[in-house]
Amino acid sequence: MKAVPANKALLLLLLLLLTPETVAAPATTETLRLIPLAVTGLAGTTQIIPPLAVKPAPTLWLRAQVQGTLAFLLAEIAAGNATMSRDLPNGALGSLLLQVAPTRSAAGVIDVDCSGLNTSTAMMLLRRFGPRTDTSFNGQSYPLIWHGYERCLSPDDRAWLLDVLNASLPQTWAEATTQDYSYTNMFLMSAVNTILFGEIVGGNRGIFSAAIGYRMFNTWYNYTRLASIHEFTSPTYTHVQVTALHAGFIYAAGAGARAQFRAALDLIWSDTCANYYPPQASLTGPHSRDYDTLLGHGIHDIEIYVHGLPGATPPRCEWQDPHCEGPTEGAVNGTGEPMTVDAISFFNLVHPNGYAPTNRMLSLTSLPERTVQSKFLALATTANGNEARFGDLYNFITDDYAIGSASQDYITRTHGKYFPYVGDKLVNVLLGPLMHSGAESHGRALPQISLQPDWMDNP
Numbered sequence: 001m002k003a004v005p006a007n008k009a010l011l012l013l014l015l016l017l018l019t020p021e022t023v024a025a026p027a028t029t030e031t032l033r034l035i036p037l038a039v040t041g042l043a044g045t046t047q048i049i050p051p052l053a054v055k056p057a058p059t060l061w062l063r064a065q066v067q068g069t070l071a072f073l074l075a076e077i078a079a080g081n082a083t084m085s086r087d088l089p090n091g092a093l094g095s096l097l098l099q100v101a102p103t104r105s106a107a108g109v110i111d112v113d114c115s116g117l118n119t120s121t122a123m124m125l126l127r128r129f130g131p132r133t134d135t136s137f138n139g140q141s142y143p144l145i146w147h148g149y150e151r152c153l154s155p156d157d158r159a160w161l162l163d164v165l166n167a168s169l170p171q172t173w174a175e176a177t178t179q180d181y182s183y184t185n186m187f188l189m190s191a192v193n194t195i196l197f198g199e200i201v202g203g204n205r206g207i208f209s210a211a212i213g214y215r216m217f218n219t220w221y222n223y224t225r226l227a228s229i230h231e232f233t234s235p236t237y238t239h240v241q242v243t244a245l246h247a248g249f250i251y252a253a254g255a256g257a258r259a260q261f262r263a264a265l266d267l268i269w270s271d272t273c274a275n276y277y278p279p280q281a282s283l284t285g286p287h288s289r290d291y292d293t294l295l296g297h298g299i300h301d302i303e304i305y306v307h308g309l310p311g312a313t314p315p316r317c318e319w320q321d322p323h324c325e326g327p328t329e330g331a332v333n334g335t336g337e338p339m340t341v342d343a344i345s346f347f348n349l350v351h352p353n354g355y356a357p358t359n360r361m362l363s364l365t366s367l368p369e370r371t372v373q374s375k376f377l378a379l380a381t382t383a384n385g386n387e388a389r390f391g392d393l394y395n396f397i398t399d400d401y402a403i404g405s406a407s408q409d410y411i412t413r414t415h416g417k418y419f420p421y422v423g424d425k426l427v428n429v430l431l432g433p434l435m436h437s438g439a440e441s442h443g444r445a446l447p448q449i450s451l452q453p454d455w456m457d458n459p
Contacts, residue, residue: 069343
């Protein structure tokens with residue numbers, strides 16, 4: 001592997017995370033930790049990328065995707081076809097967002113204009129889902145709907161929605177989730193939704209639930225600031241991680257919570273930008289949980305495109321993709337499911353308090369040659385026989401190729417027995433641009449190269 005010349009500068013991603021024992025600690029908590037993620041690259045070659053405000057095309061594209069997925073969902077319901085449960089509350093959010101989005105007034109107040117807002121479709125979808133939800137995928141849209149549009153609902157609808165949230169309040173950690181905190185996307189959804197459900201409902205039950213959620217989030221946060229992101233660089237589940245954190249970033253009310261959510265999002269987006277390869281508009285290096293074996297695309301491509309990473313184009317599913325996690329135009333080629341989760345991405349994109357990666361993070365994508373080093377796995381030992389305290393991740397990226405590897409198996413949960421995941425890419429090689437320019441290519445995309453270890457010793 002090509003060595004990094006000595007005259008190149010080391011760029012440390014100074015992601016200093018707050019380290020309180022609980023999110024509700026005083027806001028004066030000292031920052032003193034450095035997440036183990038480093039990028040080595042050519043000095044002085046970063047390109048400042050314009051902020052999203054000057055890129056209206058991705059916003060309009062994402063709006064069209066929300067509109068398309070909602071139309072797909074409503075057509076399926078009208079035809080009497082079964083729908084995935086999470087699509088109902090996500091579709092409800094989309095139906096409201098397409099009419100009016102939250103805005104900031106001249107006085108600095110964030111609100112929506114309820115005049116002319118038709119909430120009947122949203123409430124039909126929510127009532128179709130049922131009288132309670134959960135803190136996983138099914139619950140993600142409820143806090144956004146409540147905080148964004150509660151004032152626009154009728155008294156009966158408002159009371160019904162509040163009853164749903166009250167009935168769904170976890171009163172123990174186990175009721176919120178049975179997943180380990182290293183199972184990043186699932187654990188983050190449960191922690192954030194438990195916080196937000198509790199803060200909305202209030203009272204003794206709500207306060208107790210929110211406290212459980214903050215304890216969960218702090219457990220993950222303190223684990224991650226030492227062990228980094230366990231579910232690392234996944235083209236699919238990075239999207240779930242950031243959309244869960246977006247909701248907490250916008251609405252969590254605990255003292256210091258917004259700063260912690262920002263720090264977590266900064267880490268994940270720095271990992272995305274550092275490992276991004278513009279010639280193929282995709283994540284490079286070792287991946288956890290990659291459903292697209294050949295091309296390494298996933299639903300995180302939506303966030304990559306709308307936030308303006310260089311070379312990114314509107315994502316779509318490949319033909320007959322066996323597990324397509326993509327926008328409307330690809331739904332019939334993949335799972336057949338309208339990916340209504342794009343409404344959650346759209347909510348963050350248009351919300352005045354929504355999160356966006358900084359120009360400094362985005363500039364990492366323009367380094368023409370860089371080495372990215374980070375870690376994963378648990379602290380000390382795991383229940384799965386891993387030999388080292390941490391797993392090492394290494395990725396070397398140039399304009400012509402990207403080569404990376406992981407030192408150990410990726411295992412979704414680390415503190416309980418769990419088999420290695422066959423969709424991870426512990427070795428990953430990208431050679432050149434996505435579309436090969438040679439005459440022999442016939443316009444076909446150039447696939448990634450990866451190796452799958454035979455962990456059962458049974459080829």
